[in-house]
Amino acid sequence: MEIVTDTQTPTALPDVESFRLRRLVQRFREEDELDVVGTQVDLIELGAHLDGNPKAVLFCAAGPEKAQVIGNAFGSRRRLALAFDVAEQDLRAEVSRRLQTPIPPVEVPSSAAPVHQVVWTGEQADFTKLPVHLQHSEDGAPYISASIDITRSLDGKKRNVGYRRIMLRGRQEAGIDLIAPSDLRALYAEYVQRKERMPIAFVVGSHPADGVAATAMSAVADEVDLMGALRGAPVPLVKCVSIDAMVPADAEVVLEGFLDERGWAESEGPYGEYLGYYGHMKTNPVFHLTAITMRRDALFQTITIGGKSLDCTDTAQLAALRTEAAAWSALTTAVREPIAVYATPSCGGMFNLRLSLHQRNPGEVRNAISAIMASSADVKHIFAVDSDIDIFSDAQMEWAFATRFQADRDLVVASGFRTMPLDPSLDGRRTGAKAGFDLTFPFGWNRETEFRVPEPPKLRSAPKQTVQEALKTGPKHFLELMEAVGSRDGRDVLIELDSVRQELGVTRAADGRYQLSN
CATH class of the missing domain: 3.40.1670.10 (UbiD C-terminal domain-like)
Known part of the structure; x- marks a missing residue:
């Protein structure tokens, strides 16, 4: 079943546009951080455009359906800093500061959730209707790579958020990677032990604040609170249409479904991993798709992972x-x-x-x-x-x-x-x-007198004197003589210094300063 709504969000409801990915992509364009591919491209070409590209890439017409796809959105520190409105070198401090103050989410009705503007359930819920591409030459299948997973513990006391790749197996089945230690792996094991399905939703197309929250290490019971912390505002959540879960109402696309009760049962991979090499074939759980919801003008997101240009x-x-x-x-x-x-x-x-x-x-x-x-x-x-x-x-x-x-x-x-x-x-x-x-100097090393670092000369204003008058007040570096004479050239000081040397005698101190012989 497909449902398309055209309801506008009432102004009294929480903001569902400020943290939209498409809005941030527009800022990337303004900051010259975006490459735009305006011509139609086959999905197989997306990987070549993205690999090693220092900019985000917006595909205006990807695949025969001419879908809009954004890649490399988070692929530079500058773009992440732009998303947090700070300088690049202040990014870590800002993230650490925000993480100290979790902000609980707020619920919005389905009618006010942009991600529910289009709803596909039943046979309409089909992975192959999305512009999912083969990212690396030896990948086991096309992967959805920009998917933030949202789950709950079996007892309902913990809501977990993470990043998970999804390998398509058909129209409504996919493999997900749950080999490495993670909160989701531990939570899913409880469902498997009880032989129960685990409801799970994947958000595709998110603000970087949500992506950072999904990878953060935290002990909070509701990790959606971390999304709020990093946004600096409550996350608007909406109830899923086919499972008992809640997802960001301002997302671009949401995939709803469940991990079946068989546990680690089917092969998944290989895949170009985040350390730059291919991973091995693995045995992993299977995700069963029950619904796709999205904005009418959804911007599909893909993220770059493997390769030489990490x-x-x-x-x-x-x-x-x-x-x-x-x-x-x-x-x-x-x-x-x-x-x-x-x-x-x-x-x-x-x-x-x-x-x-x-x-x-x-x-x-x-x-x-x-x-x-x-x-x-x-x-x-x-x-x-x-x-x-x-x-x-x-x-x-x-x-x-x-x-x-x-x-x-x-x-x-x-x-x-x-x-x-x-x-x-x-x-x-x-x-x-x-x-x-x-790589530090030994503790107590006096860098004022040993192994000083050269810097360009900077003249300071000083009362004008001759070289001889300046030397009579004590030893001077050559720059100090230039300051005393008022020279911005230096060659005139050399000539005057040579005259003083011949007339009165000039020697050098251990630190290189000039001084009168007597």
């Missing part, structure tokens, strides 16, 4: 924010003055983490490294630097690594840690090793 993928950028928030939480209990953390997206957003800090006491760098190793962030390599290094600069990090690190003194290695099973370097092991790289 820094341009949605998953790496989302993972980086999650890693940074978890690492920061651990750091604030381990050292007095952490400055910043940055998980590089090119490593998948979790394995390599940079941190800067002010060393207040001997051993604080080791404390910081150890805290992150033991935290819920799945970090393998921690690179610690002093506060004068910009951790967002690859060049400065390379410089610190090259000039402040001694392997026999500054390398911290430990083993036996929990790992991510997809890490190919494990070679079948169930636990892994971690390393910390102390």
Whole structure:
């Protein structure tokens, strides 16, 4: 059955437009963060347009139905920062701040929910009516990759939100990945033990705030509250049409259905995974589709995951924010003055983490490294630097690594840690090793007198003197002589300094300053 409504949202009801994905895509266009493919393209072509593309891509006519599809929407830190209205370097701090204040959702009626403008149930609920594309050359089937899952525990006390890929098996069946440890895996196991179906809804087409919430690590009972926290506003929820669940009323598309009671029963994969390599075939649960609801002008979303250019993928950028928030939480209990953390997206957003800090006491760098190793962030390599290094600069990090690190003194290695099973370097092991790289100056090193960093000269105004008069007041650097003379050239100072040398004699102090011989 298909139902199409044309009800406008009353102004008294909660806002169902401000956090719409399409609205954010328009801002990406204004900020030159969007490529637009205006011509019709076959679905097989979408992957090539998205792979390694630093911009979001809007397909105006994808497939024979000429559907609108957005990809790479979350695939850069700048676009995520735009979504949160902050500068890129302030993004982690803003996310951590918002997560401290969960905001409960509010319910809206179906008549006011844009995602219920079109409703397909029965035989009309058909995966193949959506512009789902083959993302990687060896994937097992077309995948829906931008799907946020919403479920409840068997006792109804916990509502869980996560990110899950969906491999199509036909018009109304799909496989989902539930191999890795997760809240959803644990909740589903309870249903399987009771031989009951698990109601589940997947949201396709969401604001980045919802995506960050779906990947966040939190102990709150209702993880939709995290969506509200990251939006800074209550999430408008609407009851599903075919299952006992509630979903964001402002979503683009929602897939309703259930995971059957058989548990891990059918093959799923392979798939280009978030670490840049193909995953193996797996045995996973089966999702049965019972309804599709959507906006009349729904914008279908696909996210980028695998490949060589991980820094341009949605998953790496989302993972980086999650890693940074978890690492920061651990750091604030381990050292007095952490400055910043940055998980590089090119490593998948979790394995390599940079941190800067002010060393207040001997051993604080080791404390910081150890805290992150033991935290819920799945970090393998921690690179610690002093506060004068910009951790967002690859060049400065390379410089610190090259000039402040001694392997026999500054390398911290430990083993036996929990790992991510997809890490190919494990070679079948169930636990892994971690390393910390102390790229800081030794504690107490006086950088005012040793290994100072050169900077461009900056002239300050000073009372005008001759070179001789200036030197009579004490030793001077060449720049100080230029300031005394009022020179913006320097060559005139050289000439005058040479005259003083010949007349009175000039020597050099140990720090390079010029001084009169007598």
